[in-house]
Amino acid sequence: MAKKLSRRLQELQQKVEDRTYQPLDALSLLKETATAKFPESAEAHIRLGIDPKYTDQQLRTTVVLPKGTGQIVRVAVIARGEKVNEATNAGADLVGSEELINEIQNGRMDFDRLIATPDVMPQVARLGKLLGPRGLMPSPKGGTVTFDVAQAISEFKAGKLEFRADRTGIVHVMFGRASFSPEDLLVNLKALQETIDRNRPSGAKGRYWRTIYVSATMGPSIQVDVNGLRDTKLAA
Template sequence: MGNTKVSRRFRAMSELVQDKNYNYTEAIELLRRSSSAKFVETAEAHIVLGLDPKYADQQLRSTVILPKGTGKLAKVAVITKGEKITEALSAGADLVGAEDVIEQILQGNIDFDKLIATPDIMPLIAKLGRVLGPRGLMPSPKAGTVTIDVGQAVQEFKLGKLEYRLDKTGIVHIPFGKVNFSKEDLAANLLAIKESIERNRPTGSKGKYWKTMHICSTMGPSISIDINSLKDI
């Protein structure tokens, strides 16, 4: 019965979406209208790029700060030592330490959304790769999670900094807020993502870089965006 209700609701919402490319502002408005779940759904962007991640010079991995936030207060852990512990705590980190935090992670207690480490501690956390790697939580310089400036990193991830990467099929999947955000706030976040992906275009990129972009809510239908409407901003 539950699945039938979901299917009917999804079909009803899908009927709102035409088979065409929408201006990004129209697409965002449609995304908000086509959300019908009983929880506040996440707004998601799925972007197909003209890249082949098999080649090192066509891989894409970077970060973006969403100016209007993610709609979720991220839990941030920091592995460091010395005076950096105080810096991380002052910036609002939820969990800070060194060997004690490493042991906690090895035991499977991973109650955080982002893990930051200082460079001097990296040799100690190499053994966490098998635990954190599959979850996408292993600290990395490219992701901005291996840094001396732990205070700034904590604040940025708390405010809405996200890591994104090209998956093996050439697609970037990234949330850009919640469906209860205003149209203006969702647009600001989506434009920030577009600008970041453009700015970090790999050196090996050839031909058409932007192929398609679709947005949707967690349980809603996919809406195709006219990429030129974003490029004209």
């Protein structure tokens, strides 16, 4: 049985035409359709011409959003020795070694990003079943396994995000707040597009970009003209 749409969403869907929008027009419309009673995120849903079941068609990387995420990012760090102090001094919200691993194993999850130094990864590995489904497992590709914990903490708090294509080849990623200006959202969306192009998997053949939709968290989907986004030139 199909889920009945709320009156609010039905009214918002009537504002969205069945066509592709130029990027700035789409983002202006996204703001107009962000009418929920809580601060909504701006989300992008990008279908790529890849089949992630093949290792040479997988996409997992990070993007630094120039205008930030609009969210407070709680960073936890698992490290040893002097790296514990380095992480604390760099502003990590949660720092520890074996004791923090045990706390996470017992259910502690009050963080948004987990960074680990390479020397503790053998111990962190046992958290895989807990952290993996939540997208929190540290990885070198995601920039969360590193000895340079201070820089990693700074980047993630400033707006660095890790994302990946799901098993159907779609990237779902938050790229700001619906309260941002359309221009700031465009800067972030452009950074995301350039990152996806720069990290095109070697096995991707044919048309790489299929469709891109944006929406507020509780708003209708708005299709963005892919070529319009790729051709967008931002002022220096």
